[in-house]
Amino acid sequence: MSVSPYNILVSPPDVILTLLAQGLIQQYDKLKDNYSIIRQNETELEPLLISALPRLSALYMCEGKEDKVASVHTVMEMATQPVKEWGIDYFEKEDFPYREIILIEPETLVPTLESLELAREPGGYGEDQILEKKYHNQVRKLVKAARSRKDELYTSIREFIVRHPLVTSQELEEWKDSLKFPKARKDIASFYREIPSQWTHNNQQVHRCSHCGGLLRPVRDKTRYPDGLCVVSHCRRKGVFPKTNETLLADEMKLLNSQLLTYWVGPGLDEIEIYDAAQKVGRNVKLYPDSDACDVALDGLAVGIDAKSYTSALMLINRLNTSIGKLANYERKIIAISDELEDEAGTYMATLTFQKSGAAKNLEFMTVSALINSIKSGHI
Numbered sequence: 001m002s003v004s005p006y007n008i009l010v011s012p013p014d015v016i017l018t019l020l021a022q023g024l025i026q027q028y029d030k031l032k033d034n035y036s037i038i039r040q041n042e043t044e045l046e047p048l049l050i051s052a053l054p055r056l057s058a059l060y061m062c063e064g065k066e067d068k069v070a071s072v073h074t075v076m077e078m079a080t081q082p083v084k085e086w087g088i089d090y091f092e093k094e095d096f097p098y099r100e101i102i103l104i105e106p107e108t109l110v111p112t113l114e115s116l117e118l119a120r121e122p123g124g125y126g127e128d129q130i131l132e133k134k135y136h137n138q139v140r141k142l143v144k145a146a147r148s149r150k151d152e153l154y155t156s157i158r159e160f161i162v163r164h165p166l167v168t169s170q171e172l173e174e175w176k177d178s179l180k181f182p183k184a185r186k187d188i189a190s191f192y193r194e195i196p197s198q199w200t201h202n203n204q205q206v207h208r209c210s211h212c213g214g215l216l217r218p219v220r221d222k223t224r225y226p227d228g229l230c231v232v233s234h235c236r237r238k239g240v241f242p243k244t245n246e247t248l249l250a251d252e253m254k255l256l257n258s259q260l261l262t263y264w265v266g267p268g269l270d271e272i273e274i275y276d277a278a279q280k281v282g283r284n285v286k287l288y289p290d291s292d293a294c295d296v297a298l299d300g301l302a303v304g305i306d307a308k309s310y311t312s313a314l315m316l317i318n319r320l321n322t323s324i325g326k327l328a329n330y331e332r333k334i335i336a337i338s339d340e341l342e343d344e345a346g347t348y349m350a351t352l353t354f355q356k357s358g359a360a361k362n363l364e365f366m367t368v369s370a371l372i373n374s375i376k377s378g379h380i
């Protein structure tokens with residue numbers, strides 16, 4: 001099977017375009033009517049535009065094209081042309097839904113309505129929000145055809161992915177068979193990729209992380225990290241874990257693509273820990289119920305739990321104040337925060353508690369370990 005050249009990108013091309021639309025709008029809001037004063041340095045460009053630009057450059061490069069976007073002024077000019085004319089093959093494809101759109105009005109230099117629509121579509125600003133939505137939509141769309149089995153399949157697919165950042169090809173095939181939903185085979189295959197050779201150890205061996213099941217890639221500092229470091233950043237934040245005692249060979253293994261490692265496996269570590277703990281004490285618990293109404297539900301609609309691992313409490317509470325999604329359907333609504341984010345002074349939790357308003361006003365906040373203790377002791 002041919003490998004897509006886009007696999008090397010941090011984000012897929014459609015996500016890069018959405019991020020760029022968001023960046024341009026953010027920049028426009030800051031400067032309003034005078035684009036000509038934009039200078040290309042980090043203090044004057046808005047953060048989303050700063051992250052969109054190198055991603056767009058990488059897109060040109062992975063298609064073997066000359067990088068046209070070294071200057072922000074060129075990007076502004078390009079944005080007044082339809083996306084299909086930017087010289088990017090991916091955006092020219094007949095089936096690319098945004099090929100005709102123009103991000104900035106050529107005459108007034110105001111973001112177009114389509115640009116605003118594109119930017120709003122993920123339900124929030126920022127790359128993580130865009131990617132999270134993209135994969136949820138992909139899996140939701142996929143399982144829709146299964147009708148009565150759709151929620152069960154959604155949970156199975158997401159749970160497998162979160163628990164198996166690294167799999168043997170055989171395990172993956174057996175699991176695909178066990179789903180009894182042939183339609184999903186192609187999408188699931190697209191979630192996994194070959195192991196990059198620079199991520200193997202002696203003689204093409206692969207090290208599996210004993211904490212999250214991810215891959216430990218070799219690093220220069222062999223004294224401190226003899227087994228390597230985990231590719232899942234959330235896992236690295238939780239500690240340094242040794243490899244498992246298995247002999248795994250690269251050509252027999254598959255690794256999840258980077259976006260899913262970051263946006264599903266990382267946050268999924270807490271979700272699975274809560275779910276497993278509740279199941280162990282015999283609770284009536286569901287993972288990703290109703291095609292992801294929340295992360296973990298106890299006793300039907302009695303308790304809904306979402307695990308969050310934003311490093312910024314302010315960003316998290318701003319987002320929750322705007323919307324808590326389907327968590328609103330649950331009687332008790334709990335946001336579980338990764339243990340490693342709680343600081344000694346309690347600033348993180350205080351920010352959440354004192355700044356909650358709007359959609360977030362009935363939320364309860366607790367750390368993952370406090371929540372697990374309450375579930376075990378029957379308080380929740």
Ligand SMILES: [Zn+2]
Nearest residue numbers: 209212230235
């Ligand atoms: Zn790990």
